[in-house]
Amino acid sequence: MTQWILDTIAAGGYWGIFFLMTVENIFPPIPSELIMGMGGINVASGQMSFIPLLVAGSLGSTLGNYIWYMAGRKMGYERLRPFIDRWGRWLTLDWHDVEDMIAFFQRHGHWIVFVLRFSPLLRTMISLPAGLARMNRVRFLVYTLAGTTIWNILLIGAGIFLGTRFQEEVDKFVGPLAILTIVAVVGAYAWRVIRWRPRT
Template identity: 40%
Template sequence: MLDWITNTITAFNYWGIALLMFLENIIPPIPSELIMPLAGFTVTQGKLTFWGVVVAGTIGSLLGALPWYYVSRRLGENQLKRWIDKYGKWLNLTNEDIDKSQDSFRKYGAAVVLFGRLIPGIRTFISVPAGLQKMPWLEFLGFSLIGSLCWNLLLTYAGFMLGQNFGLVEKFLGPVAAVVLLGLALFLIVWVVQRKKPAQ
């Protein structure tokens, strides 16, 4: 995955960053924790500008947040849950997750959208309760913009600072990549085990 992310950024520059961040908000296993620091590292090589990377990543994040929002808003809770019953297993998404996210949204409102963009794992699906509760799209876009901008700025700066010492970059990204791959492996194991359990 690390090589794929690196090659995409190298080949497409800002467009590649935007594309990766778009996919990261739709498909959970693609981590922004790798994308944006790597993009920040390219700034130190003079290939991209710091703010260009941040803007590209934030645009990708915003575009990636919209599909879940609009699908949830259009389908409504009942249809969405029926869809999750059929296909949610591929995204590790359950109806219980939807219920919990809606409870949080009802309790904390827009703050869930804002701070949810800063939390790995939650970031991908935070658009769902906003859509189900028919949060005004301009408000949703505004809070998503603030949260995404803060997150991408932090990760890009981390990559930029580490990029001043290539050895540190390798030491930092290597373990992160290993953790991500380990997490994916554990996810697959848990999913297989749960699927084999008899229905109660």
């Protein structure tokens, strides 16, 4: 997967970043940290510019989240239940979890969409309950874009830091770091599946 990400960035440039960030927010195991971090390394080496990279990454991320939002909005609250009953084991969710998620969302307000953009595990998941709760579309997009932009600035900055200081050594670390990130995400998911028990 690491090589595919690197090849996509090399071949597609900013459009490659846009595509990868869209896909990353639909299939979370693809790490945005690697995508935008590599973009930052490319900025440090002069192959990319900061602002176009930030725009491409943030718009791609917002689009990916919007797809989840629309899925929740179109599906509707009650129509989700058969899906959860069937696939809840692999989603590590039961219907009580969905009800709690919606209630939490309604209690704490729409600001949670902005705040959770900084959470690696929850930044995509929150888009579904936002759609289920029929959050205002424009407000969802604005909060998502704002949180995503700040997060991407941090990731690009980290990439620039690495690229500037360890330019000759960076290739040695990119592969292992990407593998470590993916293994950690997959391992956390597997542990959650093994430990998960539906509430009665």
